[in-house]
Amino acid sequence: MTNKFSRRDMLRLAGVSAAAATVASPAILRAQSGYPSRPISVVVPFNTGGYNDRLARAFAPMLQPLLGQPLNIVNRGGAGALLGHTFFMQQPDDGYTICLSSFGPYIPLNILTQNATFTVEDFHMINLPSQDYTLMATSADSDLHSIDDVMERIRNDPASVSIGVQPASADLVNLTILMEAEGISTDDLTLVNYDGGGPARNAAAGGVVDVALVGGQGFLPLAEQIRPLLTFSDEQRDGWEGALITNVLGDDAPFVAGSQRGFGVHSSFVENHPDRYQILLDAIETASKDPANIASLEEQQLATTWYGPETSNRQLRSTAALMEQYLDLLVGD
Amino acid sequence: MIDMNSLAGAVALLTSSFEAWLWLIPGLMIGLFFGAMPGISITMAMAIFLPMTLYMEFLPAIIFLTAIYTAAGFGGSVPAVLMNIPGTTSAVATTFDGYPMARSGRHNEALGVALAASVFGTLVSYALLMFLIAPVSRVVLRLGPLELFAVAVWGMLLIGSLASKSMLRGLLAGVFGVLLGTVGFSSAGFIRGTMDIPWLFDGVPVIPAMMGLLAASQLLGLINTKYLISDEASRSISFRKIISGMRMSFKQPFIIGRGAMIGVLVGSIPGVGSSISNLLSYAETKRNAPDSDTFGTGNPKGVIAAESANSSSEGGAMATMLALGIPGGGATAILLAAFAMNNIVGGPSFIANQMDIVYAIIFANFAQAVLLLIVGLGFVYIAGYVVRVPLRFLIPSVLVVAAFGSYAIEGSAAGPITLVVFSVLGWAMVRYQYPVAATVVGLLLGRMLENELARTFQIGRQSIEGIFNYALTRPGALTIFALMLVSIGASAYAKHRRRKKGKTILAEEE
Amino acid sequence: MASKPGRIVVMWGHLLLLAVIAAVVIYYWMDTRAASMRTVNLLLVQPASIFALFLVLALVPQCFRRVGPDEEEGEKETIGDLARVFTLMAAFIAFALSMQYVGFDVATFSFMVVGLRLCGERNWFLNLGFSAAFTALLIWGYGAIIPFPFPLTVL
Numbered sequence: 001m002t003n004k005f006s007r008r009d010m011l012r013l014a015g016v017s018a019a020a021a022t023v024a025s026p027a028i029l030r031a032q033s034g035y036p037s038r039p040i041s042v043v044v045p046f047n048t049g050g051y052n053d054r055l056a057r058a059f060a061p062m063l064q065p066l067l068g069q070p071l072n073i074v075n076r077g078g079a080g081a082l083l084g085h086t087f088f089m090q091q092p093d094d095g096y097t098i099c100l101s102s103f104g105p106y107i108p109l110n111i112l113t114q115n116a117t118f119t120v121e122d123f124h125m126i127n128l129p130s131q132d133y134t135l136m137a138t139s140a141d142s143d144l145h146s147i148d149d150v151m152e153r154i155r156n157d158p159a160s161v162s163i164g165v166q167p168a169s170a171d172l173v174n175l176t177i178l179m180e181a182e183g184i185s186t187d188d189l190t191l192v193n194y195d196g197g198g199p200a201r202n203a204a205a206g207g208v209v210d211v212a213l214v215g216g217q218g219f220l221p222l223a224e225q226i227r228p229l230l231t232f233s234d235e236q237r238d239g240w241e242g243a244l245i246t247n248v249l250g251d252d253a254p255f256v257a258g259s260q261r262g263f264g265v266h267s268s269f270v271e272n273h274p275d276r277y278q279i280l281l282d283a284i285e286t287a288s289k290d291p292a293n294i295a296s297l298e299e300q301q302l303a304t305t306w307y308g309p310e311t312s313n314r315q316l317r318s319t320a321a322l323m324e325q326y327l328d329l330l331v332g333d
Numbered sequence: 334m335i336d337m338n339s340l341a342g343a344v345a346l347l348t349s350s351f352e353a354w355l356w357l358i359p360g361l362m363i364g365l366f367f368g369a370m371p372g373i374s375i376t377m378a379m380a381i382f383l384p385m386t387l388y389m390e391f392l393p394a395i396i397f398l399t400a401i402y403t404a405a406g407f408g409g410s411v412p413a414v415l416m417n418i419p420g421t422t423s424a425v426a427t428t429f430d431g432y433p434m435a436r437s438g439r440h441n442e443a444l445g446v447a448l449a450a451s452v453f454g455t456l457v458s459y460a461l462l463m464f465l466i467a468p469v470s471r472v473v474l475r476l477g478p479l480e481l482f483a484v485a486v487w488g489m490l491l492i493g494s495l496a497s498k499s500m501l502r503g504l505l506a507g508v509f510g511v512l513l514g515t516v517g518f519s520s521a522g523f524i525r526g527t528m529d530i531p532w533l534f535d536g537v538p539v540i541p542a543m544m545g546l547l548a549a550s551q552l553l554g555l556i557n558t559k560y561l562i563s564d565e566a567s568r569s570i571s572f573r574k575i576i577s578g579m580r581m582s583f584k585q586p587f588i589i590g591r592g593a594m595i596g597v598l599v600g601s602i603p604g605v606g607s608s609i610s611n612l613l614s615y616a617e618t619k620r621n622a623p624d625s626d627t628f629g630t631g632n633p634k635g636v637i638a639a640e641s642a643n644s645s646s647e648g649g650a651m652a653t654m655l656a657l658g659i660p661g662g663g664a665t666a667i668l669l670a671a672f673a674m675n676n677i678v679g680g681p682s683f684i685a686n687q688m689d690i691v692y693a694i695i696f697a698n699f700a701q702a703v704l705l706l707i708v709g710l711g712f713v714y715i716a717g718y719v720v721r722v723p724l725r726f727l728i729p730s731v732l733v734v735a736a737f738g739s740y741a742i743e744g745s746a747a748g749p750i751t752l753v754v755f756s757v758l759g760w761a762m763v764r765y766q767y768p769v770a771a772t773v774v775g776l777l778l779g780r781m782l783e784n785e786l787a788r789t790f791q792i793g794r795q796s797i798e799g800i801f802n803y804a805l806t807r808p809g810a811l812t813i814f815a816l817m818l819v820s821i822g823a824s825a826y827a828k829h830r831r832r833k834k835g836k837t838i839l840a841e842e843e
Numbered sequence: 844m845a846s847k848p849g850r851i852v853v854m855w856g857h858l859l860l861l862a863v864i865a866a867v868v869i870y871y872w873m874d875t876r877a878a879s880m881r882t883v884n885l886l887l888v889q890p891a892s893i894f895a896l897f898l899v900l901a902l903v904p905q906c907f908r909r910v911g912p913d914e915e916e917g918e919k920e921t922i923g924d925l926a927r928v929f930t931l932m933a934a935f936i937a938f939a940l941s942m943q944y945v946g947f948d949v950a951t952f953s954f955m956v957v958g959l960r961l962c963g964e965r966n967w968f969l970n971l972g973f974s975a976a977f978t979a980l981l982i983w984g985y986g987a988i989i990p991f992p993f994p995l996t997v998l
Contacts, residue, residue: 041992047376047663054670057383074992078743079534080518086531087745114534162792167522192478192791193883195520195784202603202659206474209792221658221669224681225474300673373988381988501905505898509864512871512891523884525875549935556931556962557924728931729958730977733951736939737981741989749939757932758863765857783887790886 035095035276036069043091043099045084045106047077051130052261055302056100062293066283081106082114089118093266095276103128104260105170108320112327113168120320124267125312126284130303132258134174134232135216135240139207140225147230147243150211151182158188164200164212167193170256170319171213173326174232174245177256181249201226215258216240220301232256256322260315261303281309342689346392347696353393357701360400361708367401368408369716371420371544372738372748375405376663383667391677396697398671402664403701406607406644407451407709414443414636415561415719416731418548420738422539422608423643425773426615428547429495430628430635437631438567440720444713445578446633447640448706450589453582454641455702457593458600458648459695466684466691469601469649470656472809476602478788479804483813484599485782488609490821491616492771495629499766506767510775511782513537520784521791532747539776541739541751546769549735549752550759552728561720561727570717575710581633588618588634592641599642600649603659607646608777614642620824623831629770648698655679655691850910858906865899868892931961946996951978 042060046052053075060071076084081101091097101107107123110116138144144153144161153160165172176186194200197214204212205225216237219226228240230248232255245253263284270277287293288306297304307315367378379401386394406423413424414431427447434443489507496503516526517536527533555561562568582589592614599610618638619628628635650665658679660666669679677683677690684691719727739748759769793800804810872892878884938954955974964970979998986993 053380057380074744076744078747079531082531082534083743083745114531159794167520190791190794192788193521194788195518196604198659199604202474203477205657206476208475208477221678221680225657300670301678367988370984370988377989499905501898501902505864505895505902508891508895508898509868512868512888512895515888516871519884521881521883523875523878523881525878525884525888526871553928553932553935556927559963725959725962725964726973728962729955732935732958733938733954733977733981736935736942737947737951737985740942741985744989744992746940746943749942753936753939756935760928760932761856761860761863765854765860767860786886787883790883795882 035273035279036067038096039070039072040067040095041072041074041091041097043074043076043084043088043097043101045076045078045081045088045099045101047075051259051302052100052102054300055130055261055297058297058300058302059100059287062287062290062296063283066286067279079114080109082110082116085110086117089122089266093269093272095265095269095273095280098126098280099123099264100262101264102259102261103264104257104316104319105323106259107316108323109168111320112323120317122267123264123316124270124309125316126263126265126281126309127288127307128260128262128312128315129288129305129307130217130259130261131305131315132215132217132260133237134171134213134255134258135219135228135237136211136213136230136232136242137201137204137219137226137228138211139205140227142207142210142227144210144229145227147248150229154179154184154189155182158184159190161211162190162192162209164192164194164203164209164214166195166197166200166214170258170323171215173256173323175213176326177254178230178245178249217258232258254322256326257315257319260312260319262312336688339688339692343692343696346689346693350390350392353390353396354700356389356393356397357400357704358708360397361404361701361705362712364401364404364406365408365411365709365712368405369411369420369712370408370738370741371412371418371734372540372741374421374663374742375402376667377741378405379664379667383671386671392693394671395668395694396701398668399694399698400701402647402668403455403644403698404705404708406455406647407448407640407705408712410447410451410640410643411444411713411716414447415440415716416548416727417551418544418731418735418738420540420544422543422777423606423611423646424639425543425547425608425770425777426611426639427636427643429615429639429770430630430632431639433629433631434633434636435720436561438562438564439574439578439631440562440717441569441571441574442578442581442633443631443636444717445575445580446582446636447578448575448709448713449579449582450592450637450640451644452702452706452709453589454593454596454644455647455705456699457590457641458597458645459698459702461593461597461645462648462652463692463695465597466652466656469597469652470681470684473601473603473653474657474659476809477807478785478792479807479810480813481602481605481781482785482789483810483817484602484605484609484613485778485785487813487817488612488616488774488778489782490620490817491612491774494616494619494625495768495771495774498768502765502767503771506762506769506771507775510772511779512775513542513772514539514776514779515783519787521787532743532745536780537776538739538742538747538751540742541748542755542776543773544735544739545752545755545757546759546762546773549732549756550763550769552731553756553760554763555724555728558724560724561722568720570714570721572710572714575713575717578633579706582637585634585637588637589641591617592638593645593648596642596645596647597649597652600646601653602649603653604662605781606650606662607643609781610646610649611639611643612774612777614638617820620820621827623827625824625828651694651698655694656681656684658683852908852910854906854908858903861899861902861906865896868895868899927961931958934958934961943994947993948978948982948998949996951981 042056044052044056056073064070076087088099107120144150192209197218200212200214201218201222203209205222228242230243231237231240232245234246245255288304294304367373409421409424410427412418412420413427414435417428417432419425419428431443492507517534518524595614596610600606615638618634619625653659654665654669660669736749739752742748762769793803875888934957938950942950952974959970
């Protein structure tokens, strides 16, 4: 299995987007192909109430007037999005079923740890507006004041700091990279496993564990109760204080991105129905860039940034490649 | 403790718009209807109506959504009483005595008891909330794995009391449930017992399993019976009897108070909530009741205990959401989203600075609870007609509803498959006098039990000594364990005294 | 029925139930050990499995009952009664497993008709009418609420 996004794909995509800029307006295209002539289903591989579900339900009314058809949200939660992704892949690639998911890291995880029947290449990203990142945080009243405090204590006794983390997660990969740089094996650490980001964050905020490594965006509502120590990104995110991984491990520090959430379609849809794909792409781009929509989504703490297919696909594929490097860690024994 | 300025602010906010209150009744009716449909979760109901509130002002939006939340919590107890179907995990304990009451012709009373206990529980919990919101929020995040393990063990004690006829069979039913409850991904990241079926990765789907064990197994066994209630005269639908059931509830303020307390405390723990609190409240009430032998055969106190706890968990979950900004479950996640749309983000500074909004929410819930009493009365009156339907119509209809409900949870074949497997298992267990309820309790608690134990073990550096040292730093957990022992000891002593007394009375009569 | 004092009756059904429980427990225990032998993985499952198997062993003797010569074997359950339960069970299983393939409408309607007949409704007009009405109501009701597609064939 290769995780490299082939050069040919890239060129083709670049070509499609370039053509988009010059070709006629979406309304005319719609008239030509008749797409969409019936409602579109948006598969969300998570249950109601989560980030992806909220984004789907908030975004659907913004997309409907542009496409001229209603959007139905179909929740297919379970098994770390495996069920939803598999279900989505089984639907016809005619553009009437699209997917809104945390493609990174779940697509690579489904493939690497759950024997999924699809590959990364089967998915084409239209836009991944929500880009999460790992944040190491401790309770606001903790005696650990900086990443240096944490590392010093771990150097003295690796088991002395209890670390909340989800098993088989991007966060665990990031922790391992950080510890490897110090020559410390994760087996010697006191890892406390949580089966969700929320519980791990609560444990950090309540001082149940000394530190936790979890997706940083989810920490925002808890900002007052935690102290951020280390952001696994090369730039400051969401105003968190504390160090960046590039301060600790140098400018070329390797790290895995957190959840990369947004819209995706079948790769074969892009190939077989370029006209329909263009209509969909334009609609999502227009809706994402509309200032009124941006304001409304920001109010709901939902991301809106437009990165476009090229960047989004590259991001997903680089996450997949990095996670494959740490396969042993994810599979466990 | 109560800030008068905020109180005045809350009243001003609530009276600012009369139209906002027009959303209350539709919200309650939607909640009742969705809640009573097996397989439709509160979260699902709220998620469906969330987009509608996008176009509403803050006050009507919140009144509408919280009304759905309040009413859906009660809606689940209607099928639990009438058909032994706990449509949600929070109504499991309601079936224990509610359904036997209905079978013996006291369906009116059972529904009245459930409604009043729910309403009363909600009121008490929100009243508690006014005083407790700050302290509860300080404690809740500090709860570590050992404390939660203690809570799970407390729930497991219920298995013992459900196994009154044969302890061996009760224990086997319970342990089997615990094992089934741990199938799938463990929190430590291992996948067990899935037989490579992808949907089992998340474990056995609990609601379909529970519907199969409790309801479908019963219905299959009823095939040779003509009516749910054998005595024709008892099949009446009577407002008077519903009201008398309500009165029964009000006569047990202590049980309701305890249920509300358990509900608020357990409900405030993220991820635990009403599915555990109703079991704990039932277990405590049964253990301490002088007539504990009649629990499980239609004792209204069992219904009161379960309903007061599951409805008051809502208040607890609301406290965590407002004071910490943390959703305890799907329903509060949706409320949080609705709040965020109006630039209201829960958290310590929110309750410090905007106590008027907190009070407004509490008062709105008082109003909802009171109105639920009226709307709910009409609802249970109509629902009560189920007992008049001959079983030859009811059995296939309810089986079909259970199948639809089990499909509705995930929208896949996983639900119906689980439902039939557990229906057959449940039927066989009932046939050979195994308490299926113990299996349900095990299923509900198994995962929590294992995950919290595993985390305790991990924090204790994977050694007995480490765990022991860790336990010494957790006075909260030790207190819970101590309270548990005291409660068991006290009830054993009381039972012993009663038995002794009973013997003397018998001796005197002779 | 010439039963000697102390004749032993075997409750085959009970024995079968215990065998099924034991088989599931053993499979699950072994599968957990295969997943990982780390303590954190076996912490609960291993002792609980052993305890469950011990309970099964302790319960096996209860599958054998000594019936006295004059003792009634409880209320008699006729073979016919049991057969009807099994038929209904089989119909229910067939319904639940087939509804996604033959369509919810067809499966529900068929099961309703069979179920009503099995449960004792002799009037075919009433049976078909009620089944059709209930099926339509249910599909309309759940269809309006749940956020999932319903495979339908006729409706």
